[in-house]
Every structure is written in C-alpha cells, then in structure tokens.
Amino acid sequence: MSVxxxxxxxxxxxxxxLGWLVGIYNGLVRLRNEVKNAWAQVDVQLKRRYDLIPNxxxxxxxxAKHERETFEKITQARSAAMSAQGVAExxxxxxxxxxxxxxxxxxVEAYPELKxxxxxxxxxxxxxxxENKIGFxxxxxxxxxxxxxxxxxxxxxxxxxxxFNFKLEEFFELEEPAEREAPKxxx
Amino acid sequence: xxxxxxxxxxxxxxxAATMFLLLGALGFFIGMSLxxxxxxxxxxxxxxxxxxxxxxxxxVIAGGIWTVMTAVAYYNGGSILMAVSGAREIQKQDxxxxxxxxxxxxxxxxxxxxxxxxxIDDPALNAFATxxxxxxxxxxxxxxxxxxxxxxxxxxVIAHEMGHIVNRDIxxxxxxxxxxxxxxxxxxxxxxxxxxxxxxxRRSRSSSNGKGGQAQALMMVxxxxxxxxxxxLAQFIYLAASRRREYFADAQSAVLTRxxxxxxxxxxxxxxxxxxxxxxNRTTAPMFICNPYKxxxxxxxxxxxxxxxxxxxxxxxxMAGNASFAEYQRASERVGAAVGVPASxxxxxxxxxxxxxxAEAQQAxxxxxxxxxWRKATDALRSINSFVFIxxxxxxxxxxxxxxxxxxxxxxxxxxESAIPVAAVAAANALGDxxxxxxxxxxxxxxxxxxxxxxxxxxxxxWTTFRCRCGETINVAPDADTDAVQCRQCKRTIxxxxxx
Numbered sequence: 001m002s003v004x005x006x007x008x009x010x011x012x013x014x015x016x017x018l019g020w021l022v023g024i025y026n027g028l029v030r031l032r033n034e035v036k037n038a039w040a041q042v043d044v045q046l047k048r049r050y051d052l053i054p055n056x057x058x059x060x061x062x063x064a065k066h067e068r069e070t071f072e073k074i075t076q077a078r079s080a081a082m083s084a085q086g087v088a089e090x091x092x093x094x095x096x097x098x099x100x101x102x103x104x105x106x107x108v109e110a111y112p113e114l115k116x117x118x119x120x121x122x123x124x125x126x127x128x129x130x131e132n133k134i135g136f137x138x139x140x141x142x143x144x145x146x147x148x149x150x151x152x153x154x155x156x157x158x159x160x161x162x163x164f165n166f167k168l169e170e171f172f173e174l175e176e177p178a179e180r181e182a183p184k185x186x187x
Numbered sequence: 188x189x190x191x192x193x194x195x196x197x198x199x200x201x202x203a204a205t206m207f208l209l210l211g212a213l214g215f216f217i218g219m220s221l222x223x224x225x226x227x228x229x230x231x232x233x234x235x236x237x238x239x240x241x242x243x244x245x246x247v248i249a250g251g252i253w254t255v256m257t258a259v260a261y262y263n264g265g266s267i268l269m270a271v272s273g274a275r276e277i278q279k280q281d282x283x284x285x286x287x288x289x290x291x292x293x294x295x296x297x298x299x300x301x302x303x304x305x306x307i308d309d310p311a312l313n314a315f316a317t318x319x320x321x322x323x324x325x326x327x328x329x330x331x332x333x334x335x336x337x338x339x340x341x342x343x344v345i346a347h348e349m350g351h352i353v354n355r356d357i358x359x360x361x362x363x364x365x366x367x368x369x370x371x372x373x374x375x376x377x378x379x380x381x382x383x384x385x386x387x388x389r390r391s392r393s394s395s396n397g398k399g400g401q402a403q404a405l406m407m408v409x410x411x412x413x414x415x416x417x418x419x420l421a422q423f424i425y426l427a428a429s430r431r432r433e434y435f436a437d438a439q440s441a442v443l444t445r446x447x448x449x450x451x452x453x454x455x456x457x458x459x460x461x462x463x464x465x466x467x468n469r470t471t472a473p474m475f476i477c478n479p480y481k482x483x484x485x486x487x488x489x490x491x492x493x494x495x496x497x498x499x500x501x502x503x504x505x506m507a508g509n510a511s512f513a514e515y516q517r518a519s520e521r522v523g524a525a526v527g528v529p530a531s532x533x534x535x536x537x538x539x540x541x542x543x544x545x546a547e548a549q550q551a552x553x554x555x556x557x558x559x560x561w562r563k564a565t566d567a568l569r570s571i572n573s574f575v576f577i578x579x580x581x582x583x584x585x586x587x588x589x590x591x592x593x594x595x596x597x598x599x600x601x602x603x604e605s606a607i608p609v610a611a612v613a614a615a616n617a618l619g620d621x622x623x624x625x626x627x628x629x630x631x632x633x634x635x636x637x638x639x640x641x642x643x644x645x646x647x648x649x650w651t652t653f654r655c656r657c658g659e660t661i662n663v664a665p666d667a668d669t670d671a672v673q674c675r676q677c678k679r680t681i682x683x684x685x686x687x
Binding site: 132 | 283284287288290291292294295297338559578582584664668
C-alpha cells in the first residue's frame with residue numbers, strides 16, 4: 001500500500017510538472033503569435049503609406065516641377081523600403097523614407113498654391129494619419145516583443161524556450177522626428 | 188492597462204452595491220408601509236406587527252422596475268442616447284480627419300473594432316461616447332467642437348472618449364444612472380401617492396386595529412424619510428463615480444496619444460466657451476467630455492458630474508517626461524488633487540516618451556488654420572445633409588444644397604458655368620418611371636449600371652458624386668480608400684472602382 005502511495009505521489013508530481021511545462025510552452029506560443037499579429041498590423045499601415053506616396057508625388061509635381069531630386073530620393077527610398085526583409089532592415093529603410101518625405105515637406109512650404117490645393121490637403125491628411133497609425137501599431141508591436149523577449153530570457157521559461165527554439169524578436173525602431181519636453185507649468 | 192481596469196472595477200463594484208442596497212431598502216420600506224400585515228399577526232397585541240411580506244413584495248417590485256429599465260438601456264441605450272442628442276453617423280468621406288483620428292486611437296488602444304463616428308449639429312463644444320461594449324461603441328462630437336479643435340486636440344478628445352469605451356465606463360455609468368433613475372422614480376411616485384391619497388387612507392385605518400395603525404404610521408414615516416433622502420444619496424454616488432472615471436479617462440488619453448497637451452488645450456477651448464448644449468438631461472451629462480451644464484448650478488463640487496476642468500488641465504500640463512499612468516498620478520499629486528489612479532495601473536509600465544506637436548498644431552491659433560478647421564467641420568455637416576460639392580475651374584469649391592434644381596451653376600467668383608455632376612439615375616429604370624424621366628446624360632466621368640448591384644466609376648483625382656437609387660446624393664472623396672460605399676438612406680451597398 002505504501003508503495004502504491006509513493007507511486008501515486010510520484011505520478012502527481014510528474015503530471016503536475018508536465019502540466020506546468022505545457023503551460024509555459026503554450027504561453028510562449030501565444031506571445032509569439034501576438035508578436036506576429038502585431039507585426040501584421042504595422043505592415044498593413046506601411047503598405048498603405050507606400051500606396052499613398054505616388055499619388056502625393058503626382059499632385060506635388062503639378063506645382064513643383066523643378067524639385068526632381070527630392071522626388072527621385074523619395075521614389076528610391078520607397079522601393080527600398082518595399083523590398084526590405086526583416087524587422088531590422090525594415091526600420092532602417094523606413095527611417096530613410098521618413099527623411100526623404102521630410103525633404104518633401106520642406107519643398108511644399110515654398111509653394112503656397114500647392115498648400116491650398118484640396119486634393120493635396122486630403123492626401124497630406126491621409127499620409128500623416130497613416131504615419132500616426134504606423135506609430136501606434138509600432139508601439140503595440142514593441143510591447144508584444146518585449147513581453148516575448150522577457151519570457152525567452154527569464155528563468156524558468158528560458159529553459160522551455162531553449163528546448164523548443166524560441167528566438168528573441170527584434171524591436172521596430174524609428175527615429176522620432178521631434179521628441180520634446182512637456183511644457184513646464186509654474187504655479 | 189487591463190490590470191488598471193480590473194482595479195477600477197473593484198471600487199466601482201462597491202459604489203454599485205451601495206446604490207443597489209439603497210434601491211432595495213427603499214422598496215422594502217415602501218412595501219411595508221403600503222401593505223400592512225394582517226391584524227392577527229400582531230402577537231397578542233404585545234409587539235408591533237412587522238409586515239415583512241409587504242416589504243419583500245416592495246423589493247421585488249423595485250427590482251422589477253430596475254430590471255426592465257436596465258434591459259431597455261442595455262440593448263437600446265446607445266441608439267436612444269444618439270437619438271436624444273440628435274447625432275448623425277458619418278462616413279470617412281464626410282470628415283476624413285475625424286475618421287482617421289478615431290482609427291488611430293482604435294489602433295493605439297488595441298480595440299478590435301472601430302467605433303461608429305457621429306456628428307451632432309450643435310454650436311456648443313462637447314463630445315461623448317456610448318455603447319455597452321467595444322462591439323457596440325460609438326463616439327460623437329458636436330460640429331462646434333469639431334470646428335474649433337486642431338488635429339492634436341481632436342486626438343486628445345477622441346482618446347478620452349476611447350478611454351471611456353475601453354474602461355467600459357459607459358455601461359457602468361448607464362447602469363448606475365438607471366439605478367439612480369429608478370430610485371428617483373419610485374420615491375417620486377410614493378411621495379406623490381402619499382400626498383394625494385392621505386385622506387382616504389386615514390379613514391380606512393381608523394376602522395382597523397389601533398396598534399397596527401401605529402406601526403403602519405411608523406413605517407410610513409420611515410419610508411417617507413427614505414423616499415426623500417435616497418434620491419439625493421443616489422445622485423451623490425452617481426456623481427462620485429462619474430468624476431473618478433473622468434480622471435482615469437484623461438490619464439488614458441495621455442497614455443494613448445503620448446501628448447497630454449492635446450487634451451489639455453482642447454479642455455481649455457471648451458472651458459472658455461459659454462454655449463450650452465441644446466439637448467441634454469441629467470442622466471446623459473456624465474457621458475460628455477466636459478460638464479455640459481454651463482451655468483454653474485452650484486459651486487459645491489459634490490454636485491458636479493465632472494472634476495473642475497481647470498484642475499484636469501493642470502494635471503495634464505504637469506506631466507513631464509513620459510506618458511504613463513504613474514506620471515499622471517505624480518502630476519495629480521503635484522497639483523494637490525486626489526485622483527487615485529488604481530495601483531495596478533501605476534505598475535503598468537513606464538510608458539513612452541511624450542511626443543512633439545503635430546505639424547498642423549504648430550500653426551495653431553493662426554487664422555488660416557482655424558478657417559480650414561471650420562471649413563472641414565461645416566463641410567462634414569453639408570456632406571451628411573446630401574450637399575453636392577463641385578470644384579469650379581477657377582479653384583473655388585461650390586457647395587450645392589440637395590434641393591438645388593438646375594443642371595448648371597454659375598461660379599460667383601469667375602462667373603463660369605459648371606455642369607452639376609448628376610449620376611445617371613439607374614434606379615429610375617428599376618422603379619418603372621423611366622418613361623417619364625429619361626436618365627440625364629452622365630457628366631464629369633460618372634457612370635452607373637442599370638443592373639443591380641449599383642457600380643460607379645471613380646472620378647480620378649477628384650470627388651465622385653452620384654445619386655443612389657433611393658435618390659440620396661453620395662460623394663466619395665478622391666482619397667477614400669474603399670471600393671464600396673453604403674448609402675446613408677437606404678443602406679444599399681454601391682461598388683466603386685477606379686476609372687483606369
């Protein structure tokens with residue numbers, strides 16, 4: 001009887017341990033899927049921006065014919081960003097594209113008629129909204145990556161992650177154009 | 188964020204439970220006073236009879252009233268509120284910026300489904316959210332507010348409303364509001380009933396047992412006191428819950444937008460305005476972003492649905508470094524306000540750094556920017572009211588009301604004649620009146636198919652205007668990223684495709 005008891009206790013311990021491991025494994029899988037899903041959200045917005053850029057350029061060209069250099073830079077940066085593979089390469093390419101688009105904004109300032117064009121204004125609203133959406137989707141993606149990376153590196157889930165080959169995911173980093181201090185309030 | 192919501196929930200549960208007890212007690216005492224126990228229950232005339240059964244009956248009745256009201260509100264609350272406030276749903280082409288901002292905040296808050304967007308045609312400055320859960324949520328903004336805010340301010344306001352949706356404040360406040368409403372209603376009926384029927388009652392009582400009558404009188408006094416006090420108490424509980432949730436939605440707005448200044452300056456704009464919203468009542472008041480009652484009913488802060496706007500602004504402006512719940516709490520402590528962000532929210536992470544102002548907002552205050560904002564808001568109203576927009580060759584935008592009958596319009600600036608783009612009304616054939624009215628020739632690259640479904644060719648680079656089969660005029664923005672639109676009137680889906 002005591003032998004049976006020992007067996008039962010052992011069985012409970014082994015089963016409990018297994019259940020615990022399964023829990024950790026499932027948690028890791030769920031996080032990895034969330035990261036994938038969050039990246040898909042970022043990707044959707046990036047693609048939207050690629051689609052908007054040619055339209056915007058067409059409108060601007062009608063008013064600012066002599067800014068060929070800026071247009072070419074944007075077109076190049078866009079195709080580079082579209083063919084980028086992997087998160088790290090993507091963030092590099094997107095930063096270049098952001099810089100090029102920043103150049104366009106400077107150009108636009110010199111053409112008041114362009115700034116009054118309703119079609120241009122609509123496209124500009126679309127573009128800046130898409131950029132905001134990229135920003136928010138990126139924030140969400142990076143949060144998910146941090147959750148996964150914490151699990152992959154921390155004990156004891158790192159053991160399970162090592163066995164089943166869960167890898168660290170990359171953050172999607174973009175340079176913020178204007179990070180600034182919050183206004184100080186005096187009382 | 189989710190932890191924070193759970194922490195908030197627990198405290199809210201206490202408030203709701205108190206309110207529920209109040210409702211139960213009210214029902215119990217009124218029941219006891221109205222349905223006296225049979226005389227023979229009075230044990231030997233020694234003790235006063237306690238009409239428990241009557242009390243329980245009262246509780247059941249009170250509970251029943253509350254359940255019915257809650258059920259109605261749960262399933263129709265959103266649409267009732269929208270109908271009461273005269274809000275109209277908009278599509279992306281009506282006001283792309285507002286639509287985009289709501290979309291952005293949907294992504295930022297991780298909500299799966301974007302809430303419906305409504306505009307209220309009212310010069311007063313306010314906004315609110317409704318819907319029992321994320322699937323049935325809607326945000327509404329007055330045309331007055333829409334015309335006065337720049338992009339960042341609009342984002343702050345919408346994020347605040349999204350905060351209410353994500354926290355499920357709407358459901359909770361609705362439930363509390365209904366409970367308070369039931370309490371007020373029951374008390375009111377009882378007090379009025381007492382007042383009108385006191386003569387008749389006294390006569391019938393004189394014939395019954397004297398001691399039973401005394402107990403009855405005691406119950407009546409108790410019930411009367413409760414009936415007078417509980418509506419006031421219920422109001423206090425309701426308002427306290429409302430104020431707590433406003434602070435938390437403010438904090439959430441700062442976290443979502445990473446730009447507390449946006450909401451702060453929007454609140455400033457609202458505070459400086461003196462217009463009162465035309466259609467409001469006491470129950471809907473807490474759902475607005477700012478207290479919609481403009482004249483100060485009472486300086487007594489316990490009577491307000493919203494915390495003082497000045498204080499909300501000071502807390503938001505006091506946030507420095509990063510946009511997180513913890514920073515909001517610290518800022519509120521510096522200001523000296525008891526905000527009480529739930530502890531679990533404080534642990535929710537460092538939050539991202541506060542971002543810079545949007546390019547458009549940097550020009551805030553400039554007349555051109557204000558004009559543009561005003562134009563967008565008024566155009567949105569025209570668009571939902573079936574105006575036709577056409578651009579004259581000289582660049583002037585002509586806005587024609589739906590009852591404009593002629594086929595051409597003369598530009599007031601360059602006096603050029605422009606054809607009004609009226610789509611070939613395919614519906615005419617289907618309706619059988621094609622014989623009387625031959626479809627007008629399509630102008631400006633518009634075309635429709637006679638066969639269902641209705642398909643419209645896109646006008647490249649400009650607005651596409653056509654008329655649905657039901658007669659409704661539909662305008663599609665040049666940048667509207669969609670291949671189908673829904674008719675506002677008959678809910679038909681019309682496919683649109685690029686002219687290429």
